Amino acid sequence: MATTRRKDRAERRPLVSSDVLLERQPPVDLEAERCVLGSILLKPDVCDELAMFLRGDDFYDDANRKLFTHMLEMHDSGKKIDITLLVDKLKSSGDLDGIGGLPFLAKISQAVPNAAHAVYYGQIVREKATYRSLIDASTSILRDAYEENCDAREMLSRAEQRVFSILDGRGSGSVSNIRDVLHDAMDRIDARMRGEHATGGVESMFTDLDALTGGLHNSELLILAARPSMGKTAFAMNIAENVAVQGGHPVLFISLEMSAIELVDRMLCSVARVNGHRLRNGTISNEDRMRLIEKANIISQAPLFIDDSPSRTVTEIAAAARRIRRREGRMGMIVIDYLQLIEPDNSNDPRQEQVAKIARRLKGLAREMEVPLLCLAQLNRQAEDSKDHRPRLSHLRESGAIEQDADVVMFVYREEYYEKNKEPKPGTEEHLKWEATMNEVRGKAEVIIGKQRHGPT
Known part of the structure; x- marks a missing residue:
């Protein structure tokens, strides 16, 4: 009578490497990022709404991130935000050429017809950034688990801290x-x-x-x-x-x-x-x-x-x-x-x-x-x-x-x-x-x- 040997669990369920996941395109909406920046140029006061939940690091594109940060700094210091003053600030900080110069700013200024949906676009940018933060935290948790570089209880504590730090950093209260x-x-x-x-x-x-x-x-x-x-x-x-x-x-x-x-x-x-x-x-x-x-x-x-x-x-x-x-x-x-x-x-x-x-x-x-x-x-x-x-x-x-x-x-x-x-x-x-x-x-x-x-x- 033939017998069937039960395979080991690891043989039956091959694990997917976290490096494979990292090769995928992370969640991002560059159009929404540009729409946020274009809305600010049209109506700088929307900065007060956006600053309640959106930060420079939420922008995936480096040029968009730098431009948003400069805009917030100008608004926070009580300065008017327009193309001319923005160019002066970018020049003084050495960031104008790095973001793509005047052609980039011209593209941003035409991203939206009005600023009515600035908060909506900002929420999209924030959501994509949260997904990316979860991916980063999850990847670190996966690697720690593979390496087994500490006991399981400490690893669980680290994992919890990584995930909940995302929520803490988002300022979820209102x-x-x-x-x-x-x-x-x-x-x-x-x-x-x-x-x-x-x-x-x-x-x-x-x-x-x-x-x-x-x-x-x-x-x-x-x-x-x-x-x-x-x-x-x-x-x-x-x-x-x-x-x-x-x-x-x-x-x-x-x-x-x-x-x-x-x-x-x-x-x-x-x-x-x-x-x-x-x-x-x-x-x-x-x-x-x-x-x-x-x-x-x-x-x-x-x-x-x-x-x-x-x-x-x-x-x-x-x-x-x-x-x-x-x-x-x-x-x-x-x-x-x-x-x-x-x-x-x-x-x-x-x-x-x-x-x-x-x-x-x-x-x-x-x-x-x-x-x-x-x-x-x-x-x-x-x-x-x-x-x-x-x-x-x-x-x-x-x-x-x-x-x-x-x-x-x-x-x-x-x-x-x-x-x-x-x-x-x-x-x-x-x-x-x-x-x-x-x-x-x-x-x-x-x-x-x-x-x-x-x-x-």
Whole structure:
């Protein structure tokens, strides 16, 4: 009786080399790239729309990539974009001949009859770039797997990082009107209760702070810095809510750390005086919920806009602000949480230089938009090592340029945070003194003015 030997799995399924895949034409639409550039020449203001999601590296063709980058730089610096000025810029940078000279620019200028579909073409360019990024990431994963140069768990971690870094780099979040986020926030609150998963500026409305600073002045860069858990995000959100709700001024809140719905949860808890921990675990009372609904109805009418993309450059933040100003007719304030999470234009620069450039450009944005720009920042660990833990200008993390470019530097300090860890033995005189101190500082935060260019500290 004849027997059939079962072939080894590798013999039955020959593997396809990744090099074979690399020989294929990558996803690209050169016509869409040219249409984007032609649209900008016809209507430079579309740069604000395009900069929200499109970057120079998204262009496959080297000439198209260079031209788009130059156009964005011109628009971001407030310069007019036309053929003559573009030629001058390309000549000064030495790129004119490299992109194909005047014939190339003439071809671009005739790519589209109008700029009506600029965003549509830009989305095509972005989509093709995302496909190429996925191919690059997948190819690296394939080669690592073939070479078996690390254990499987580490390789899986690397693969995950490569794929998800594409999404992080795309800035997938969007600018949302507060009323849209509030609806989702209330749905989440209800689900938790059911046990389910789910002129010259503006006033901050904090009386003592406004008395000391004269309010938040237009064209000023204000830095609000603190160590973690000091409440700087909550304080910034309170200011944004005051300016938008009570003042009626449009506010753009750029949240690079927290999602829009997390911010709204915090805001609702603050204004409705609801315990945040109880809200998160769904144990709030019906009375709490009624207060939340009442405050949500009020806040939903406010011109407060939240961009919760985890990745934004200063150029993209500026584009978002310009769009809201055009739509609303004015802008009251910009808040960014927080500075060290803003993506640098050049990741190869030393970190201190990156932060210095970001701070400088934020000051420029405040001047361009003629609004106060409140940017949160982290402090270094030296603040923890000091005897009294009180923050100082020297504690600003990563760059002294932050202090230099800022008009106002404020620090949030909570003595309760440090005092609660000093509890002496119960029943002693020291414990009675400690209890008295805790009763005095509990629930209080101190705002320290570390620098004020035009006022006292």
